[in-house]
Amino acid sequence: GPRLALTGGVRYYNFDENRAQIFDGIFAHDSTGTALLSQPGATDASGVAPRFMARYTLSDAVTLNAQASQGFRLGGINDPLNLPLCTAEDSVTFSGRDSWKDETAWNYEVGAKTRFAGGRASFNVSAFYMDIRDLQLTVTAGSCSSRLIFNVEKARSQGLEMEFTASPNDHLDFSIAGSLNNSELQSTITSGGAVVSGMAAGNRLPSVPEVQVTSAATYQWQVSQGSRAFITGSFQYIGSRYTQIGD
Secondary structure (H helix, E strand, O other): OOOEEEEEEEEEEEEEEEEEEEOOOOOOEOOOOOEOOEEEEEEEEEEEEEEEEEEEEOOOOEEEEEEEEEEEEOOEEOOOOOHHHOOHHHHHHHOOOOEEOOEEEEEEEEEEEEEEOOOOEEEEEEEEEEEEEEEEEEEEOHHHOOEEEEEEEEEEEEEEEEEEEEOOOOOEEEEEEEEEEEEEEOOOOEEOOEEOOOOOOOOEOOOOOOEEEEEEEEEEEEEEOOEEEEEEEEEEEEOOOOOOOOO
């Protein structure tokens, strides 16, 4: 119809990876003390990733949007543990994880885009919810002095994004945008009854700040015929975030 637009699509993917990783060094040995020269590995993934979008034009100044889409990250092959360095407890906790699985996520979003003041100002807002399965997290394998990627069964990210822009006259342009993001694990990984590397339900996802704000203002004026000068100032704030889940 004249006001409603619908879009649907699907991506099919099929990945295969086979490789041999070469390791050497004074700690690159297996439990028998034999030098670990080559570790073969393989990973594969296949499936479909759909996407659906809807846009409704409420008026010339207001548009409503909604979408649901799925994405994925390919799994992979972990490095071997430096077993001669491992304590017995860490050897049990971190052994048997030669590879990690694909991560998948469904993202749901609704929002609105508006224009007002004769087209000189706009305000956009959107809310999102992301359902994540088999989240890939990098952890330090304790005393083993190795890094591994774990899959955490469930996680979620939800939040709000807003943006305001205005050009009240021919000289001034102003914009401000901000986002709120509440992201956390919804599953726990334990070994021997203890949580492994901070991977507990309720803990924040690494690298994701809860608050971000950015703004800018530009003032411009005509210097001569066909020539203009401008001054711009900007401000950006990024909230605290953890580097790794173990932090």
